Amino acid sequence: MVDVFITRKTFDEVLAYFDEAGIGYFHNAQDVPLPPAELAEQLAQSGAPALMSVLTDTVDATLLDAAPQLQVVANVAVGYNNVDVQAATERGIVVTNTPDVLTETTADLAFALLMAAARRLSEADPYMRAGKYKRWQLFQPHLGLDVYGKTLGIVGMGRIGAATARRGALGFGMRVLYHGHHDHLEADREWGAQRVDMETLLRQSDFISLHVPLTEETHHMIAARELAMMKPTAIIVNTSRGPVIKEVDLVAALQDGVIAGAGLDVYEEEPQMQPGLAGLYEHVVLTPHIGSGSVETRLRMSMTAAQNAAAVLQNQRPPNPVN
Numbered sequence: 001m002v003d004v005f006i007t008r009k010t011f012d013e014v015l016a017y018f019d020e021a022g023i024g025y026f027h028n029a030q031d032v033p034l035p036p037a038e039l040a041e042q043l044a045q046s047g048a049p050a051l052m053s054v055l056t057d058t059v060d061a062t063l064l065d066a067a068p069q070l071q072v073v074a075n076v077a078v079g080y081n082n083v084d085v086q087a088a089t090e091r092g093i094v095v096t097n098t099p100d101v102l103t104e105t106t107a108d109l110a111f112a113l114l115m116a117a118a119r120r121l122s123e124a125d126p127y128m129r130a131g132k133y134k135r136w137q138l139f140q141p142h143l144g145l146d147v148y149g150k151t152l153g154i155v156g157m158g159r160i161g162a163a164t165a166r167r168g169a170l171g172f173g174m175r176v177l178y179h180g181h182h183d184h185l186e187a188d189r190e191w192g193a194q195r196v197d198m199e200t201l202l203r204q205s206d207f208i209s210l211h212v213p214l215t216e217e218t219h220h221m222i223a224a225r226e227l228a229m230m231k232p233t234a235i236i237v238n239t240s241r242g243p244v245i246k247e248v249d250l251v252a253a254l255q256d257g258v259i260a261g262a263g264l265d266v267y268e269e270e271p272q273m274q275p276g277l278a279g280l281y282e283h284v285v286l287t288p289h290i291g292s293g294s295v296e297t298r299l300r301m302s303m304t305a306a307q308n309a310a311a312v313l314q315n316q317r318p319p320n321p322v323n
């Protein structure tokens with residue numbers, strides 16, 4: 001019998017933390033995802049009341065039913081669309097996530113994608129490496145778009161959206177528009193941000209950055225209709241969840257020049273992406289879901305999840321419950 005079932009390779013610090021707390025664990029140190037049936041079987045066999053999962057583990061009713069001893073699912077991510085929270089709640093299982101610790105790191109990547117797509121870094125870098133730079137020209141092959149002073153549209157003004165907006169407003173003199181369920185009074189007051197309806201945001205923004213969780217409401221919230229409302233010079237950035245954008249429509253919009261570019265860190269069917277995307281270079285930058293991907297932040301996320309699991313095991317309220 002163990003206390004925590006850790007689905008994927010984790011940090012030594014996490015294991016040391018459990019050791020020190022006298023919490024026993026099963027650790028899938030191989031870092032290869034267990035197929036769902038195997039995960040269910042091994043979790044049931046382990047008898048562990050805590051599951052430490054990552055965002056590619058599907059924690060659905062089938063898995064929960066296979067492990068009736070479960071008390072807590074501690075997801076190592078701020079997003080928890082991989083967990084059926086309703087099914088967990090119905091079974092009295094606590095679900096936790098890792099907010100805050102990844103906010104600034106993810107906002108850094110959103111801004112990096114925005115800058116890289118605007119200034120065409122993913123085209124300029126291989127050009128340089130290939131020895132193609134022969135002379136400076138006024139009309140060089142990689143002329144880009146200005147960022148400073150432009151309009152930044154933030155869809156979803158939660159922690160990460162606001163941190164991205166702050167970078168734009170304070171670092172790059174950008175006008176910030178945002179769309180979300182609530183006013184962000186600090187952003188309005190301190191950076192002159194404005195909450196607007198989605199259509200205004202789409203029509204007026206030069207850069208649009210998505211920061212919504214994946215829900216029924218946000219699934220495909222950016223599709224052909226919305227892309228058609230954007231400026232032909234606009235760039236869209238997605239560090240949230242792939243299915244927020246209808247990827248096939250985005251590829252068509254980029255191919256047809258409906259919008260200028262995209263900086264994408266997430267995809268509709270990860271780890272796959274629409275085949276058309278790989279052939280698009282101009283103002284297109286693609287990264288493999290590394291929004292939270294700094295060493296420090298991945299450690300902080302893992303420790304946060306471990307602390308959430310430990311709290312439930314010790315009959316305490318975990319720091320980050322989502323149900």
Ligand code: GLV
Pocket residue numbers: 055076077078079080102240291292
């Ligand atoms: C990463 O995508 C996360 O939700 O933490």
